[in-house]
Amino acid sequence: GEDVEQSLFLSVREGDSSVINCTYTDSSSTYLYWYKQEPGAGLQLLTYIFSNMDMKQDQRLTVLLNKKDKHLSLRIADTQTGDSAIYFCAESMVRGSTLGRLYFGRGTQLTVWP
Amino acid sequence: GAVVSQHPSRVICKSGTSVKIECRSLDFQATTMFWYRQFPKQSLMLMATSNEGSKATYEQGVEKDKFLINHASLTLSTLTVTSAHPEDSSFYICSAGTGVLTTDEKLFFGSGTQLSVL
Numbered sequence: 001g002e003d004v005e006q007s008l009f010l011s012v013r014e015g016d017s018s019v020i021n022c023t024y025t026d027s028s029s030t031y032l033y034w035y036k037q038e039p040g041a042g043l044q045l046l047t048y049i050f051s052n053m054d055m056k057q058d059q060r061l062t063v064l065l066n067k068k069d070k071h072l073s074l075r076i077a078d079t080q081t082g083d084s085a086i087y088f089c090a091e092s093m094v095r096g097s098t099l100g101r102l103y104f105g106r107g108t109q110l111t112v113w114p
Numbered sequence: 115g116a117v118v119s120q121h122p123s124r125v126i127c128k129s130g131t132s133v134k135i136e137c138r139s140l141d142f143q144a145t146t147m148f149w150y151r152q153f154p155k156q157s158l159m160l161m162a163t164s165n166e167g168s169k170a171t172y173e174q175g176v177e178k179d180k181f182l183i184n185h186a187s188l189t190l191s192t193l194t195v196t197s198a199h200p201e202d203s204s205f206y207i208c209s210a211g212t213g214v215l216t217t218d219e220k221l222f223f224g225s226g227t228q229l230s231v232l
Contacts, residue, residue, distance in 0.1 A: 035223070040226075041225055043226075045222070045223070088158070101148065102158075104157040105157060106155075106156060106157040107155075
């Protein structure tokens with residue numbers, strides 16, 4: 001299957017860490033992505049991880065991948081009000097002509113309170 | 115980083131008219147472009163995949179005659195919503211890829227087009 005599941009809402013206080021979780025079903029996923037979408041805007045790639053990696057850190061962002069459980073998480077350290085947005089988890093698979101096709105979760109609305 | 119430009123960002127049209135949305139890759143050659151549709155508070159649903167110089171591949175349930183896709187060059191793909199109706203109102207987003215799987219494989223997204231059909 002190609003289902004990607006995310007919780008819909010997350011609220012945190014400014015300065016705390018945020019952890020957004022995602023589960024996927026297809027074990028043949030090659031890349032897993034986190035995108036950010038602000039109101040009325042397109043998608044901004046935050047980070048991505050190749051399926052043979054367990055962890056990737058990029059400044060305030062830490063991605064953890066548990067392939068056995070098909071679980072992906074995004075941790076945002078020192079969350080700021082500007083981080084308030086919808087965060088999408090997505091997976092891609094390589095199957096012939098479907099190279100580059102992404103399957104998205106429904107998105108997690110992150111609200112950061114001052 | 116690579117940039118994908120999508121235009122217009124917002125369009126309002128009357129029912130029955132056609133609307134064209136452009137997606138350009140500004141600093142790389144996009145052999146493959148994807149068109150997604152996003153309903154409010156929903157995920158992005160792939161509508162079609164277009165490869166330069168060939169016909170687009172549409173997802174199940176997407177009307178080919180309704181959503182015309184043209185990928186005439188390596189930097190430009192267009193989506194035309196023909197005879198638009200209110201139910202076509204949505205947020206449309208394009209993405210572009212290089213078509214080559216590398217360790218840096220990623221897609222670049224346009225900023226989206228909010229279509230409102232009156």
